[in-house]
Amino acid sequence: MNKHYLYALLAVIVLFFVAYVGAEVFGLRIIFGVLIPYLAVIVFIAGFIYKVMGWARSAVPFRIPTTCGQQKSLPWIQPNKIDCPNSTGAVVIRMILEVCCFRSLFRNTKMSLEEGDKLTYRWEIWLWVFALAFHYSFLVVILRHFRLFTEPVPFFIQLLEKVDGFFRIEVLYDTIQTGLPGVFLSGLVLLAAVTFLLLRRILLPQMRYISLAADYFPLFLIFGIAFTGILMRYFTKIDVTAAKSLAMGLVTFHPTAPKGIGGIFYAHLFFVSILLAYFPFSKLMHFAGVFLSPTRNLTTNTREKRHENPWNYPVPVHTYDEYEDEFREKMVEAGLPVDKPFEKPPETLSDEKADSSA
């Protein structure tokens, strides 16, 4: 057992009961259905801008791209244009591939000792596969939810729902009946992928060693969001028109908190609110940070061009020439080499003559 993931799990369980009991037992529907979501959105937007503007103010005086290929140099050496980009266009391609395909993760390797003490590195693809599945299914789930926030529902959301609900999985037995309304694949993929990413951190000893509560908390929270969502859609059921009227009330600034949607819905909404409010202050800001990562978004033209620190300001300098001028006599006396030979002033010259004549 590890206190880091226990704390995170406990926090998510407490959050669930706060919302469930709050809405179901005490009937605080206005608080959990209106006030907290609005607050969360305000915190999200303000925190997001604050964080990104903080990064924008930070100095990036040096070019520090990581090169993953041959840099452009002599004409007969073939450069790698995307992995060592020397033009803005190539950087844009590199960034698009990074943001959309997670190429850095694709290069993930696993280090282990084989045959006793042979250090080996192996390509490890599963993190990349599940990270891709996680991010894209989460994106589809978020976009699908726009059906509850728009009236009329735009055609591209409906198209997405059609594609997502392509597989019609209906289960009907005496003991279990599910699959209506139609199963959306993205929700199940999201739950599976977040479970993988969570178990990876919990079960692999080297991952557990470097993981803190802040690593587990978002995973448990997103698990909770996907779980409550799937629970409501396929198992416990809620009145979806009432849920949409609440969502539409929020976005049209005529908030309502109708009856007929149970505690699970408010727990789901509360989880999402917590995720939004927590987002700017957590590791989840890699969403914005990936665009600002200087190891990826800078051109690798460090040999082609001279890059001066744009923030250079006049600094009082004491050059070597000035230093030598100041101390030349003492340097000569101490037997140190000097660039310019020491020329004795005229008065000392006469002294020397007097000495030699004596």
Add this chain to the structure above:
Amino acid sequence: MNDKKWIIAGIVVFLAIFAFPFWYNMGKAAPAPEVKLTEKAKAAKQCVMPTEYMRAEHMQLLDVWRHNVVRNAEREFVNTEGKTFNMSLSNTCMDCHANKADFCDKCHDYASVDPYCWDCHLDRSKENE
């Protein structure tokens, strides 16, 4: 590098996308639709099951009905109050709820749900018009 203008542009684009539901629905009020009950439905007072159950779970009930009729050739449904109904969407459900456009479609359109009932079943209300 001084890329502040690009970063601000990025934030503006992101916030515009994030706020899509706010500006898309600007100035519109979209309250939950009220279903219209026919005279016959009003007179019956209660559906085959309680209203709350029907609102959330009618699709499950219809699924069971279809299964029992098509697979088991059972046509009788006895509800919790002991009343017996003929398991039929066209002849039982839509006998009372003959106004598909004002009853079924209103909520389905609002929630962007596209059930496949009417791929096979006929909408009798169109015949009557």
